[in-house]
Amino acid sequence: MNPFEMVVAIVVVVMIASVIKARYKLHGGDGDPATARENARLRQEVDQLKDRLAVLERITVEKENSLAREIDDLRNR
Structure with a gap:
């Protein structure tokens, strides 16, 4: 050759x-069933963490807005 x-x-x-x-x-x-189960569990956990992060972001924004409103109210007195 x-x-x-x-x-x-x-x-x-x-x-x-x-x-x-x-x-x-x-x-x-x-095709390992254990790997597939682990992947499904991890995907579910990531989805839950995304939901929790969205809630924390909403709380943070609401607190910033309420703090800004309180400061404005104090200025307007």
Whole structure:
């Protein structure tokens, strides 16, 4: 086998491996049920944290607005 044929063979093997890897990932990775459960749990936790962050942001904005109103009320006296 000459060097050119070896290079071509290596390229073909790498291409086939990358196609198989891409298909494997497309169909859900390793298919381990424990991993799927962990991913679902983590997604749920992230959603809960996003909700909590939204509430904290709303509270912070409300407090800033109420503090600004109180300062304005003190100035207007």
